[in-house]
Amino acid sequence: MAAPVTSAKPVTETHTETQATVQKLTIGKALNAGLRAAMEADDKVIMMGEDVGKLGGVFRITDGLQKDFGEHRVLDTPLAESGIIGTAVGLAVRGFRPVCEIQFEGFIFPGFDQISSQLAKLHYRTQGEVKVPVVIRVPFGGGIGAVEHHSESPESLFSHIAGLRVVSCSNPVDAYWMIQQAIRCDDPVLFFEPKRLYHSGALKAPVDTTATPDPLFASRTVRQGTAATVVAYGPSVPVCLDAASAAAEEGRSLEVIDLRTLSPLDLEPVFESVRRTGRLIAVSEAQSESSITSEIAARVQQECFYSLEAPVLRVTGFDTPYPPAKLEEHYLPDLDRVLHAVDRALEW
Amino acid sequence: MAAPVTSAKPVTETHTETQATVQKLTIGKALNAGLRAAMEADDKVIMMGEDVGKLGGVFRITDGLQKDFGEHRVLDTPLAESGIIGTAVGLAVRGFRPVCEIQFEGFIFPGFDQISSQLAKLHYRTQGEVKVPVVIRVPFGGGIGAVEHHSESPESLFSHIAGLRVVSCSNPVDAYWMIQQAIRCDDPVLFFEPKRLYHSGALKAPVDTTATPDPLFASRTVRQGTAATVVAYGPSVPVCLDAASAAAEEGRSLEVIDLRTLSPLDLEPVFESVRRTGRLIAVSEAQSESSITSEIAARVQQECFYSLEAPVLRVTGFDTPYPPAKLEEHYLPDLDRVLHAVDRALEW
Amino acid sequence: MSSPEQWTRPQSGAGSAATAAQPSPEQVIAGLRATTEGGAELTQLLTPEGERLPSPQFDPYLTDVDAETLRGLYRDMVLVRRADRECNAMQRQGQLGIWVPLLGQEAAQVGSGRALQPQDMAFPSYREHGVAYTRGVDFTELLGIFRCTDHSQWDFAGHRFHPYTIVIGNQVLNAAGYAMGQKFEGKVGEEPDAEATICYFGDGATSQGDVHEGFVWAAVYDAPLVFFCQNNQWAISEPTERQSRLPLYQRARGYGFPGIRVDGNDVLACLAVTRWALEECRRGNGPVLIEAYTYRMDAHTTTDDPTRYRLSDELEAWKLKDPIERVRVHLSRSGGADQDYFDEVQAEADRFAAELRDFCFAMPDPPPERLFSSVYSEPSPQLDAQREEYLAYHAGFADGGHR
């Protein structure tokens, strides 16, 4: 049905003559534009979630879509996440391509069973006969000064569940394309959105809707360097890029890789980089224990055993629940903690 | 209230003159005896779950308890795991010490939300004011020729959630003591039981109910060796011990460590061992991605960077859903795969 | 048969709903008497003695049912039971890893399954071998699950019969979503190709959050979904009163859609009531909850030991309500079939079972590659590497090489 998303072909065309093909967008607006494009391209694409209709979602990512596509394509669902995901599975079996919004990552857990028992496994269970092209959009991460359950980073849990694809974007161009590619993908995709960057003016970037996007399931080197490699995803990518700029001023050249696909991982670019730099710092807001950064360290120490001049170091959230937000500056990896780790790696 | 479980004091006494203090028990019978001892020691200890009453659980681990302690202490609950865990949380707040049985690990997911949002976090949320001493017993692992959802190893997911303690036993003596220690612990404990070993006659061992147990949250070296270290837990421990015996016949001396506590990890014994052997193989039936074995590799490569003569290697389930059971012999780490990894580590 | 108008225009004369919301003591009691039939609450068209009871409400759904149809239903049930028994035996002989017997539930499954139109969709739990059969799924195709060679393997879209679902309650939400899709696609209404969905689950399942959410979703979206609850009195060792105070069909009252209890051992009643419910759904008056009141005559699965938790008296009482026997008696008495016919069906059933047996014994194990296939719809380099590495390692053994 859908063209392989790993192809480099653009997945949408500009839909009217009058609309500019290049616009400066925030990540939030780029996601909105991407969702709109996906809905225009395929009328089986529907949005589901709490408050995604009139309100446009609490972050306004689905703003205007119900107005333009109607209540049957943008569903304000009852308040229950297992219901959202469980019915999305059924809709997908019927031939729809549901895009579910989970209001905040902390509320994905009531839907965990449907995700792990049905969404992740139906394709394998049926030897590919039943496809469940459901996208679950999850605003995640901290730094927004919120109350409990609104700042977590549970992506590692999903990366441990076979059958799911987990991705995260860190900039408007990726946001625009990756969401469309995820929707076209026949596999279930957990799409982690860096919520504190949604409306960041600083990250606003020109999005060319006629461009050729990178493939969805590939990592990308976003800054080249020689002294050490820093790998991150989602909201940590801008932090690492800032750290790299700061390090450059101090005369140290950092390579920064944006993972983009969190499961399955695409670590080839990381291996290749570490073979050159000999040092790796993996950064994530998530707790470290049994996480994606653990996996990166485990695989890199194996693949690059003789290249590593220091152990893979991790800069992550601590192994505590997410703290009251007045303490989040301590919890979240920031420029200083990244540079501190770089220092340690270089001094090893 | 309860004495610290990390103390080495025995947590129960033999309760009648007539009962022998040393009996040869299977893991299943040892768990049953441990539960009985815990119920005798503290009348706030109650059992909850599906079919735990008259039936004694589908594995008979709670056999006879309802008959002896009554329907108010051994509850056949309605069929819903969120309900089991959510009400256990409330019962714990009221002062009970509920021990929940999840029938098979594949059915823990409907309860995931209550585990991660309430059980794991109430203590932190309230700065320790609210304690939720709930034990969740989870028969886990494969090799029993079962249908889907009955052979999984989801323990890594829980090890990623701060606030939970995750443990696993691999022999009757530990089964008897660890379950009692878990019940006395004021923290929530996920207690993973190696279901295919429940009734293993080969593992039957004398359990001395007057002995002094090891602390609950400590790993244990179960076989000393010099050439390489193998770390495992639960059902993989006997596999690794067998592998070590086989290796010994080939003249290679393997050290085997039983993790026992899976989160937080107690890796000091592993670090110490790896500093001597220079090689580590981590074994688990779980998928490898973002797992406990990833975490072990990540931490060992950091702590033992200069001691490692080969990368930490992992022998695990593959990153697929659990396959149809006719294929499980390929999926599960067995003696040959462990030895193959040892070979690779030694040849590195 | 109610029409949409009846559903949306208020009528006078209803008492205070506040009062209605307080169940009467006898309603509470009824829930506690889990193994009584429910008396007047039960829709029954064929008594255990084979007597046909008239029903002004449901007879209109059986106008096409003549002796031939009845013989067909009889044959369906005998075949399904025979196959069920064969599988049970094959499990004992080590040919299947486990079997989930449907013994006693033939009428509920065949009756409801035969009520479906080809365009309708069915979402089973794990015991619906009889429904599978009515959907045209070959019994041999069910074996892989229980022989542990696959996880569900038939033409799901072709038969409109979803994979078996083992996690209790999950399929109810999946079915609600599917039915919402039928609605969104305009397949609900008076057209001849109008569609509906049926979803099977047990008495125990009613406690699960997913089943509730399925009720909420289906009600809110007016989904054409028939919830078919086979109350076989037991959730493994737990009787229905561990799940509910009230009879289960009454759960529907709190959501605003009809709930009805049918004699689950009466194939005619199951057929008629399910046809009615599907028709309601097809026309846009869904959802509907049916509680088929029946009994699990065998163990929960072949690994279960029911003697630990229930008395054989109960079994004996239910034997008198056997779903097949009452059709046989009715056919005999009414002249719809004679002993020759019954013998012929029995012989056919034996052949059916023998074929199943031959098939099962010859089933090959899946190749190790299967382990790695179809995790994703597109290749994953990470997984490909794991496969290559494992297969190479494995080939080392085959070649007689070292590990």
Added chain:
Amino acid sequence: MSSPEQWTRPQSGAGSAATAAQPSPEQVIAGLRATTEGGAELTQLLTPEGERLPSPQFDPYLTDVDAETLRGLYRDMVLVRRADRECNAMQRQGQLGIWVPLLGQEAAQVGSGRALQPQDMAFPSYREHGVAYTRGVDFTELLGIFRCTDHSQWDFAGHRFHPYTIVIGNQVLNAAGYAMGQKFEGKVGEEPDAEATICYFGDGATSQGDVHEGFVWAAVYDAPLVFFCQNNQWAISEPTERQSRLPLYQRARGYGFPGIRVDGNDVLACLAVTRWALEECRRGNGPVLIEAYTYRMDAHTTTDDPTRYRLSDELEAWKLKDPIERVRVHLSRSGGADQDYFDEVQAEADRFAAELRDFCFAMPDPPPERLFSSVYSEPSPQLDAQREEYLAYHAGFADGGHR
């Protein structure tokens, strides 16, 4: 007031339960009219105009309510509203990260909260500041959550008021477990210290599986639990008809316990009905569901913009049903209080708010160590190491040192 006997002895004269299970069209309609009061279904003791309506069923629960009690309830509501408004303002001034206003729900919260005995337990959601107040929790103790300095910080056991629960529905199961515990400990019965539990949740929450499972558990274990659903008409931007066809109190009908709709803007009705429900529970006739029909007069939270999804007409209509005003009018007319009293209460409320404000502005940030404390009840070497490492690193900055 029903007694246990009434619940367990069957009476004659009930119609077919199967019929009862099919909701009438008007019941369906009622659910669709989410913003109508429900007419006869609504229990109201004090009209919006301040008129006291007699109620044979509920007046017995108000025999101790004299002018002083009424003045007390009035004062409670004024104080709570004033504090709520102050917090809302402080959020606008950046002193709180977020505020969850209760404006309009004062009567539901104060009425139900004041119905509790000291030995009773309450499980709130996240909007129950008025209930917290009635439980003796100091309003200042609520601020930490919203200033993001803590996650809930009061004497939970002392006040018998559980931490706020943000994940929708979770607390309903926790409350069911707690109430089961009360039952298991023999605290249900005729003794004067008999206990009950109350659990708060919203209209939106009724869709969650956990709420259903809470209903199932409480019913099956006869738990002394009052489910108190504040139907404030909105779950953020979604009106109640996105969650249900029927009025929410009717959900109870499917489980076999009473459900009742009370005017949530009527503090007397909330007090009386909750007392009745608690009494039922205390005596062993629980659980009971109360739907308090009210309205969220402000935004969902300070981050919400309700102009995007609802009309101001609605707000205007509900202003006429203000929970405080009707008590004021009633007190005035009945001579229970005069203007001086009202002025005095207003002045007290202003002082209350000023103190709250002073407290809030002076609240210190928690120390970084807090991040690592109380993850477990016993120390974890792994976490200790993380703490030591971080604090040393952090101290490096404080000392003006390099990162």
